[in-house]
Amino acid sequence: MPQRTHTCGQLNESNTDHNVTLMGWVNAFRGHGSGLVFVDLRDRDGITQIVFDSDDAPTELVEAGDKLRNEDCIRVTGVVRARAKANPKIPTGAIEVLATELEVLSKTAKLPFVPSDESNLPAEETRLKHRYLDLRRPKMQEILRTRHRVTKVTRDYFDEQGFLEIETPMLCRSTPEGARDFLVPSRLQEGMWYALPQSPQLFKQILMIAGCDRYLQIVKCFRDEDPRFDRQAEFTQIDLELAFVDREEVMSIMEGFAKRLWKETMGIDLADFPRMTYQDALNDYGIDRPDTRYDLKLIDISDLAAKTDFGVFQGALEKPKGVVKAIRVPGKAADFSRKVTDAFTKFASDFGAGGIPTTKYVNGDFESGIGKFLGSIKDELIERLGLEDGDAVIFGADTYSIVTKALGELRQKIARDHGFIPEGAWNFLWVYDFPMFEHVEGEGDEPGRFHALHHPFTAPSDHELERFLSADPDNIDEIESIVSDGYDMICNGSEIGGGSIRIHRKDVQAKVFSLLGLSEEEAKLKFSFLLDALSYGAPPHGGIAFGLDRLVMHMCATDNIREVMAFPKTMTGQDLMCEAPNVVDDDQLHELHVKSTATTTV
């Protein structure tokens, strides 16, 4: 079989009269009987028009061409010639290949869908079931290409920065903290189990202690939790760790990485990233990953609200940590009908808010909604919120955490639904100064406990170290006030990377474990290797992990994470193409010392 001489995206007028061989798939065919047939041939690189013409070729060849159908895989040899009338829609539109030879490499069966018909795509379910057809689409090929470019730039950049790519195990020890583990039964060790890694966290820290200095890995991670549009149980991290660094150095190297990535994959120059403390993010945006492409800030008006007779405001302020906050929605007075604002209340109820009071500032007065309660604070409220005629205002009144969550989520919904998100904006920022711990109330008789906001290996901020070591575990407020040396990289309201300076002192690590409710014995049992390693000259170190899938989602502007994965799973964790997971033989289970307790089988 002759080798192909070109791809389907390569040929142009300079190839005129050349004899070429192309291979690919039939993207479209336009037959005009046994005399003249056009076929668009597609491969990864593009589309080239093939013409079968009985004026210049044997009738049998033209007839064979007339039998071709969408997605047949073929080889064509022929002569390049200029078209009488060029097609400006495709890069190879000035030429065509006059076929002199045709081989059908593989005839297609009747298609479940036609991948070249972008305007008439089937349901995602069908696309996933026949992913090999779906991935033939140029759009999907472009996503795979972008994903490749990202990993290529990643390896180039970090190689230049002195990082080594080192693999860590996929079969690990289970650590029940954090997300649910995927478990793998051991055949050789009866009754014992491996876990798939949620992240290579401990291994990369140990690599630092092992003197590897700078580590990189593009690595699969596994978390057995329910998926979301931007979350899969199996996903890919760009995982990094550096020794002998402080927060500033890590952030600077990582910011350089993001800038390089955007430059090389999209030709975009990113400005220096602003920084925001966790507390400011929560106060102003109601979330720890603020979308700064638009304003709509949460503004505290508790002091003003206290002066009104509005029962909802008064009730909220009587609660412990009760607040009243407002968001100015510029120019939307006319859009916020009763139906729209009722939907806000319904939306906010998911986050525990009893209601979303609203009003409109029209003709110098507060109209509709709770406007009649605001007379006494009118001028102060207008000044505080910077109101202009035609603005709408939404309020949240409850405890700090409920108001923050509800208005934070509503802020994003309003931005999406009412056109506040500018096209083509890339707003990056760093969020830092996270609390190390948050206290969660116990359920029923259970005592409350602390929970690591990032993970239990995150170091306290330098200036907090002494305060942390001497902190009283029973003093909840004091513990919650200690700030860590963590940092998140945020892009357009999405966390694309998160990391921290790690603990490299055994005594500090031991105190974290004890605050998290791990006894010395438990800590030893679960993390003895880390504690051991920390006692043999551990260097100060820190790192970060980027979500590769989310990075590519942003770059390709896809609606969900499945679009940027070659073989994703559905919301129930199934691979519709392979039909995984599946039932296995009892023999297999027996060998693994496992017995199923499932009551239903498919």
Added chain:
RNA sequence: GGGGCGGUAGCUCAAUUGGUUAGAGUCCCGGACUGUCGAUCCGGUGGUUGCGGGUUCGAGUCCCGUCCGCCUCGCCA
């Protein structure tokens, strides 16, 4: 685990208040056609209305259960 929307031909969809033989486009098959590029024109094949119950003279349509897909809350150190 909770909530919402959806499932009708291979694919995308339609089907009045519960009413006769479940339609259309597309794909596929056959035919016509020498400059198309979403080719065009003519004809044809194709259905367990996701699955299982129930109500009814009669169910794609109403009710219950269940499976699947998407979205969402919880969850995701």
